[in-house]
Amino acid sequence: TNAIVNSSGVVTAVSAGSAIIRATSVSGNLTATCTLTITIPVTSISISPISFNLNMGSTKPLTVAILPSNATNKSVSWSSTNTAVATVDSLGLVSGISAGSTMIRVQAVDGGLMATSTAMITVGVQSVTLNTLNLSLLKGATFQAIATITPSNATNKTVSWRSEEHTSELQSRQY
Numbered sequence: 001t002n003a004i005v006n007s008s009g010v011v012t013a014v015s016a017g018s019a020i021i022r023a024t025s026v027s028g029n030l031t032a033t034c035t036l037t038i039t040i041p042v043t044s045i046s047i048s049p050i051s052f053n054l055n056m057g058s059t060k061p062l063t064v065a066i067l068p069s070n071a072t073n074k075s076v077s078w079s080s081t082n083t084a085v086a087t088v089d090s091l092g093l094v095s096g097i098s099a100g101s102t103m104i105r106v107q108a109v110d111g112g113l114m115a116t117s118t119a120m121i122t123v124g125v126q127s128v129t130l131n132t133l134n135l136s137l138l139k140g141a142t143f144q145a146i147a148t149i150t151p152s153n154a155t156n157k158t159v160s161w162r163s164e165e166h167t168s169e170l171q172s173r174q175y
Contacts, residue, residue, distance in 0.1 A: 005021055009023065016040045018035060018037050019036045040071050041072070041111055043071075043111075045076070045115045047115040050118070051117060051119075054096040054119060054120070054121055061092055074108075076107060078104070080102050086121050088104050099121055099155060127149075129148045131146040132145070
């Protein structure tokens with residue numbers, strides 16, 4: 001049974017589903033009915049990840065969790081607070097539009113509970129070039145290597161440097 005009704009007509013919902021409530025007159029045996037639908041409301045909504053970086057022109061899917069797992073209506077709506085920076089589709093797929101940050105919101109249709117994620121859209125590095133491809137130095141001499149990052153508006157143009165031992169094929173042969 002999905003619902004119970006006491007002798008005073010107080011209806012108590014027991015489980016999700018539907019029931020028919022019937023009132024019958026003692027005198028004349030006349031009947032009135034009411035169809036009752038019992039739902040399980042959304043009590044919690046969360047989004048994952050709660051913050052993320054995304055390159056301009058890339059996409060990232062977000063995940064939503066709704067509790068309880070047997071909630072009757074798990075429908076959600078997605079939105080971005082700044083669609084010039086990022087958009088989000090009806091499945092939670094975020095698209096980076098331009099550099100900046102925005103909040104991605106997911107809201108439960110049932111009850112209106114909301115969760116947010118912070119999206120930081122960056123301009124990704126597309127290439128790194130050096131100011132020379134080959135160089136010959138005398139022992140103890142120095143040379144200023146310069147790395148050029150493209151595009152020029154890349155969000156993070158920091159480079160790390162290191163030196164690796166390089167043995168030419170001629171030097172490695174044994175005669």
